[in-house]
Amino acid sequence: DSGVTQTPKHLITATGQRVTLRCSPRSGDLSVYWYQQSLDQGLQFLIQYYNGEERAKGNILERFSAQQFPDLHSELNLSSLELGDSALYFCASSPASGGSRETQYFGPGTRLLVL
Amino acid sequence: AQSVTQLDSQVPVFEEAPVELRCNYSSSVSVYLFWYVQYPNQGLQLLLKYLSGSTLVKGINGFEAEFNKSQTSFHLRKPSVHISDTAEYFCAVSDQRGSYIPTFGRGTSLIVHP
Numbered sequence: 001d002s003g004v005t006q007t008p009k010h011l012i013t014a015t016g017q018r019v020t021l022r023c024s025p026r027s028g029d030l031s032v033y034w035y036q037q038s039l040d041q042g043l044q045f046l047i048q049y050y051n052g053e054e055r056a057k058g059n060i061l062e063r064f065s066a067q068q069f070p071d072l073h074s075e076l077n078l079s080s081l082e083l084g085d086s087a088l089y090f091c092a093s094s095p096a097s098g099g100s101r102e103t104q105y106f107g108p109g110t111r112l113l114v115l
Numbered sequence: 116a117q118s119v120t121q122l123d124s125q126v127p128v129f130e131e132a133p134v135e136l137r138c139n140y141s142s143s144v145s146v147y148l149f150w151y152v153q154y155p156n157q158g159l160q161l162l163l164k165y166l167s168g169s170t171l172v173k174g175i176n177g178f179e180a181e182f183n184k185s186q187t188s189f190h191l192r193k194p195s196v197h198i199s200d201t202a203e204y205f206c207a208v209s210d211q212r213g214s215y216i217p218t219f220g221r222g223t224s225l226i227v228h229p
Contacts (some may be wrong), residue, residue, distance in 0.1 A: 002158065033216065043205065043219040056216055084143065090158055094215070102147050102215040106158040114182075 003027065004107035006091050012113045020112045025072055025093030029069040031055070032074040033094070033104060034066055039044055081114045088112075090101040117142040119221035129228050130198055136191040136223045138206030148189040149207040149217060150180055159205060165189065172209045176200070201227045 003026035012082055034046040036059075045058035047113050049068035059064075063081075078085060088111050092104040101103040119185040140146065147166050151159040163174025170182040180191045189206060203224050207217035 004158075042221045045216055046219075048216060058216070092159075102209060102211075103149075103161060103164060104164075104215075104217065106160070108158045111122065 002105040004091060004093050004105050005013065006107035006110050007088075008110060009108065010113075012115065013081060015081055015083060017081050018077065019081065019112065020092075021076040021078070021089050021112075023074045023076070023091030023093075025074070025091075026105055029093035029095050029105070030072065031094045032068055033071070033092040034074070034076050035061075035090040035092065036087045037090060037109070041087075043090075045074070046074060071103050077104055079111070083114050086112055086114045096115075117146060117210065117218045117221045119206050119208050121204075121223045123223050125168035125226065127226045127228060128196055131152065131195050133194050133211075134192065134196050134200075134225065136204050136206075136225065138189045138191065138220060140187050140189065140206070140208045142208060142210070145211045146208045147211055147215070147217075148180075150174065150178070150181060150189070150191050151205045151207060151219075152176075153203040153205065153222075155202070162191070163179070163206075167203070188222055196227050198227050198229060200225060203207055 007022045033048045038044045046060040048056040066076045077097045088109045090109045091097045091107045120139045126135045149164045150162040165182045173179045201225045203222045206220040207219040209215045
């Protein structure tokens with residue numbers, strides 16, 4: 001158990017809908033990262049937040065957005081969903097400082113199916 | 116920018132046989148290197164990492180990897196695999212400066228047969 005929690009585990013929705021994925025980082029970790037894993041694209045970095053502020057952006061679509069709240073949990077919002085958004089979405093966290101800040105700890109993921 | 120190539124998409128092997136999963140990377144700066152394992156229906160778990168120092172790195176579950184700077188490789192090895200090692204293995208590289216956001220390879224599926 002990495003200490004990173006994600007809800008829900010599974011999500012089935014229809015095209016055009018909007019969903020919110022939630023992530024709680026490990027205790028004490030200030031950085032949260034979101035990834036999308038699909039068969040054709042592999043594991044793609046979407047976005048990073050650090051202590052409530054957006055720190056880095058990867059291949060995140062404009063239909064997707066994220067935020068990190070004062071209690072450090074994060075939410076990834078996916079809107080106007082398309083069939084191609086079906087994927088596993090992972091959250092990871094890392095410490096703010098110290099010897100392990102280069103290491104990310106992954107949650108179990110949310111499997112999204114868009115029908 | 117970095118890139119990672121995992122040379123084999125699938126590696127079948129018999130139980131108790133040795134295995135090597137290959138990973139090559141490219142980067143214009145110094146990097147950290149990682150191997151993660153993903154068991155079916157689970158998230159990624161860190162197996163081992165190379166930050167600096169000894170080029171032979173030992174990880175969990177009997178795995179080890181060797182950093183070869185001249186060949187820009189970081190191959191993962193285990194002398195004797197178990198059925199329970201069946202999983203997807205991901206090599207990743209991150210910049211030593213900056214955001215530490217890793218770039219992942221496409222993964223290698225290790226299939227251990229009895």
